[in-house]
Amino acid sequence: xxxxxxxxxxxxxxxxxxxxxxxxxxxGKVASTKYAEKSKKQPTFLNLNRPHxxxxxxxxxxxxxRGKFEKPPEILYDGKDVCVTGLIVExxxxxxxxxRDPGQITIK
Numbered sequence: 001x002x003x004x005x006x007x008x009x010x011x012x013x014x015x016x017x018x019x020x021x022x023x024x025x026x027x028g029k030v031a032s033t034k035y036a037e038k039s040k041k042q043p044t045f046l047n048l049n050r051p052h053x054x055x056x057x058x059x060x061x062x063x064x065x066r067g068k069f070e071k072p073p074e075i076l077y078d079g080k081d082v083c084v085t086g087l088i089v090e091x092x093x094x095x096x097x098x099x100r101d102p103g104q105i106t107i108k
Contacts, residue, residue: 006086010083013057016095018068019088026097027055027083027108035076037063044073046082058096065100081108 042063
């Protein structure tokens with residue numbers, strides 16, 4: 001189990017691109033979700049503030065970690081205001097955090 005109780009000042013999903021390579025808490029509204037069960041590693045995507053393909057930030061949950069969540073993440077977080085804590089990385093120009101543990105994501 002990870003501990004994500006760091007005292008990090010939250011940033012918005014729009015600000016996340018300024019912080020590639022840093023651990024931050026990013027907050028926004030889940031505007032769209034997708035569980036790509038037929039894709040490699042079966043990722044779940046939680047897109048913040050704007051739906052795919054215009055998302056400003058994505059939370060990625062790999063299939064191997066889905067079982068750690070009380071409900072499927074695409075249902076649990078859909079439409080909710082959330083914060084995610086972790087390392088901000090870039091994927092095709094979009095900032096994202098990989099959430100490997102439910103403790104990384106909080107519903108506001």
